[in-house]
Every structure is written in structure tokens, then in C-alpha cells.
Amino acid sequence: MQGVARNFFTLAIGYAIVGMLLGLSMAMSHDHAQMPTHAHIMVLGWIMSSVFAFFYHLVPAAASRLATVHFWLSGISGIVLVAGLFMMIGGNPSIEPVVAVASMAFFVGMLLFAWIALGTMWKSTTVASPRNAAAS
Numbered sequence: 001m002q003g004v005a006r007n008f009f010t011l012a013i014g015y016a017i018v019g020m021l022l023g024l025s026m027a028m029s030h031d032h033a034q035m036p037t038h039a040h041i042m043v044l045g046w047i048m049s050s051v052f053a054f055f056y057h058l059v060p061a062a063a064s065r066l067a068t069v070h071f072w073l074s075g076i077s078g079i080v081l082v083a084g085l086f087m088m089i090g091g092n093p094s095i096e097p098v099v100a101v102a103s104m105a106f107f108v109g110m111l112l113f114a115w116i117a118l119g120t121m122w123k124s125t126t127v128a129s130p131r132n133a134a135a136s
């Protein structure tokens with residue numbers, strides 16, 4: 001694993017550690033108020049970043065310069081989203097516009113991924129997972 005795939009996987013591991021620490025602290029304190037933050041760190045952070053990492057690893061033709069833009073857009077907006085959510089639930093409602101903008105930016109990142117991934121998958125000559133690269 002290298003390049004944008006490795007970047008996404010590194011980010012995923014970071015989310016998993018932070019999200020599970022938050023889950024543990026919620027469980028130990030019996031205060032589940034931060035459940036939406038924990039849930040989003042785990043699924044939007046750990047799971048989605050892992051999916052992106054494995055996709056770019058298995059389909060190297062998709063790991064273009066645009067994929068690097070996808071990494072930075074999803075990475076920055078995702079972190080601002082969950083950090084903002086943590087502060088919002090923690091009693092700072094004024095941060096909500098920041099969370100809203102970050103959410104929309106994260107969605108744009110998803111649209112960009114759809115463009116990159118589907119564009120590559122449907123261009124049959126460039127679909128090259130390590131296993132079928134030799135065959136195509």
C-alpha cells in the first residue's frame with residue numbers, strides 16, 4: 001500500500017484510536033452524550049477512510065492527482081466535522097456553522113470520490129486490480 005491509499009489508511013487508524021478512546025470514556029463515565037461524535041468518528045472516519053484506502057490500493061488507476069485532492073478534502077472536512085461536533089455537543093452551539101460547512105465539504109468529497117471511482121471502473125481498459133491487471 002502506498003501513496004493516497006496509505007494516506008487514507010493512516011488517517012483511518014488515527015480515527016479508530018481516537019474514536020475508540022472516546023467510546024471507552026463514554027462507557028466508563030456512563031455519559032453517552034457524545035454518542036453521535038463517537039459514531040461518526042468510527043463510521044465516517046475509520047470505516048470510510050479504510051474503504052477509500054482499499055479502493056485506491058486495489059484500483060491503482062484511480063489513484064490520480066484528483067485522488068490526492070479527494071484525500072485532503074475528505075481528511076480536512078472530516079476532522080473539522082467530528083471535532084466541531086464534539087465541541088457542539090460539549091456545549092458550544094456557536095460552532096454549528098463550522099460543522100455545517102464541514103459536512104457539506106465532506107459530501108463534496110464523496111461526490112468527487114464517486115466521479116473518480118465510477119469514472120475509473122467504467123473505463124474498462126484502466127480497471128486494474130493487482131489480480132486482474134495481468135489478465136486485462
Ligand code: HEM
Binds near residue numbers: 026
Ligand atoms: C473500544 C471500543 C468501543 C467502545 C468502548 C464503544 C462504546 C460505545 C458506546 C458507549 C456507545 C453508546 C451506546 C448508546 O448510548 O446507546 C457507542 C455507540 C456506537 N458505536 Fe461504539 N464503541 C466502541 C467501538 C466502536 C466501533 C469499532 C464502531 C464502528 C466501527 C462503533 C460504532 C458505534 C456506533 C455507530 C454507535 C451508535 C449506535 C447507535 O446509533 O445506536 N463503536 N459505542
Ligand code: HEM
Binds near residue numbers: 037044048106107
Ligand atoms: C455529511 C455528513 C453527515 C451529516 C451532516 C450527518 C448527520 C447526522 C445526523 C443529524 C444524525 C442524527 C444524530 C442524532 O440523532 O443524534 C446522524 C446519525 C448517524 N450518522 Fe450521520 N451524518 C453525516 C455523515 C455520515 C456518514 C458518512 C456516515 C457513515 C459512513 C454516518 C453515519 C451515521 C450513523 C451510524 C448515525 C447514527 C448514530 C447516532 O445516532 O449518533 N453519517 N448523522
